[in-house]
Amino acid sequence: MKIKDNKSKYYAKISLGVMGGGFLAIFPFQDSIAGQVLQGGFEAGLVGGLADWFAVTALFRHPLGLPIPHTALLPKNRDRMLKAIINMLENDWLTKESIQNKIKDINISEKAVHELEQRLESPSFHKGGQSLVIHLINEIDPVKLSPILEKELKAYIHGVDIEPALDKMVNEVLKRELDTKALDYVLIETEKWLKKEDTKNKIGTLAKQLLDNTKVDGFMKMAIQSFSQMINAEKLGNMLQPFFLKRIVLLQEPNNSYRKAIIDKIHSEIRNVNERRELIIELGEWKNTIVDEWNPSEQLTTLLEKMKVRLIQQAQDDEWIKQNVITILQKQIQNLKEDSTKMMNIEGWIQNQLSLMVEKYHAKIGQLVKENLEKLDNETLINIIENNVGKDLQWIRVNGAICGFLIGILLTTFKMVV
Structure with a gap:
């Protein structure tokens, strides 16, 4: 922009110089008709160029620094000009409605x-x-985050209704036949325990103590005492161990009637567990007690630290970012x-x-323009205007000189003809 502006000023000076030089150079030839015509043209061109130079200069500053009235129009009318610009922006160009309507046109x-x-x-x-x-x-700070997670986790577990959870648990137990598997596990472990020699001795000892401590009267007392004197703990163990083992083995057979009765009873108790209000209340209190005494903050901190390290390692992989971030965004x-x-x-x-x-x-638009324009001194403001419209203004000077030259020739010719 500065280069173009300098060129336009250069052309304006050249045109004025040409007119002035031509006016002086033609003096020796003014006795001839061509000399008179050219002198009239150069004289009018010089006057026109000087007049337009004065007019253009008067817009921005005092010509030749002289305080001539009605010159330096822009500096003198700076405030009026700024107010006019701001008013035009707010009320004509950038009104609320125009901005809002323009925004609405954009999806x-x-x-x-x-x-x-x-x-x-x-x-x-x-x-x-x-x-x-x-x-x-x-x-992410695991130390600060873990207490928050602990609090939320405990609050969630406290809020869990025990009845639906228990109902789901019952359905899952029946669906997977966990009660039957539990019974079989107990029977198998009991069978293993009964086969031990130590168990046989304990059974015999307990049976002998039971006989000796049984308190009855009459004939029954005499019969029990007689039987107790005839048998010892070892014999009782040898008698009772096979008896119990046989019953345990029979209970493990799928078609055993006693087994079916036990399982039916277990099923009945499991299905009706939600109707036992005292049990539900007790389970709820037990759950809340366990949750209150549970302090997983340290474990959560360790877990979060491990997750943090693993996530950073994964995030450093470009392919992981594409699959887990970019793909999700897409x-x-x-x-x-x-x-x-x-x-x-x-x-x-x-x-x-x-x-x-x-x-x-919206009101701040004018205020913002005003604040920025007020930061500029007169010389800077004039330079900005000249840099934006100065080229056209300088061409006014060139046109003034040329038009004056042509008009001068026409007028001189006209006078000579008349």
Whole structure:
């Protein structure tokens, strides 16, 4: 811009110089008709060029530094000019309605989604997303986060209703036949225990103590005492161990009637467990007591630290970022584009927010322009105007000199003819 402006000033000076030089150079030839015509042309061109130079210069400053009246128009009318510019911006060019209507013509959400979708494919976006993910992971403080997780976890468990959970547990037990498996486990372990020699001795000893301590009267007392004297603990153990083992083995057979009766009883008790209110209350209190005494903060901290290290390692892998961040974003964007209702709602919200911002801050447009213009001194402001429109103004001087020259020739010719 400065180069163009200097050229236009250069042309204006050349035109004025040509007219002045021509006017002086033609003096020796003024006795001839051509000399008189050219002298008239150069004289008029010089007057026109000087007049336009004065007019153009008077817009911005005093010509030759002389305080001539009605010159330096822009500096003198600076305040009026600024007010006019601000008023024109606020009330003619950038009114609230014009800005709001222009915003409404732009589908901002669609453009934003399209722009984001395009940028998702760029390596720079991938790199930026990777840096952001790693930064966010590094910002996680397991020591501060674990108490919050502990509190939320305990609150969640406290809020869990024991009845639905117990009902699901019952259905799962019956579905997987866990009660039958539990019975079989108890029978197998009992069988193993009964086969031990030590167990046989304990059974015999307990049976002998039972006989000796049984308190009855009459004939029964005499019979028990006689039997007790005839048998010892070892014999009782040898008698009772096979008896118990046989019964345990029989209970393990699927078609055993006693086994079926036991299982039916277990099923009945399990199905009716939700009707036992005292048990439900007790289980709830037991659950809350365990939760209150549970302090998993340290374990949660360790777990979070391990997860943090693992996530950072994964986030440093470009392929992981593409699969777990970029792919998710692409899927969400695609879902958003296919949901016209959601897009309309987002666009409506954006338009509403922008409209409110225009309503709230519109008055600041003029204030902002005023503050920035007031920062400029007169010379800077004049230079800005000259740099933007100075070329055309300088050509006024060139045109003035040329037009004056042509008009001078015409007028001189006319006078000579007349």
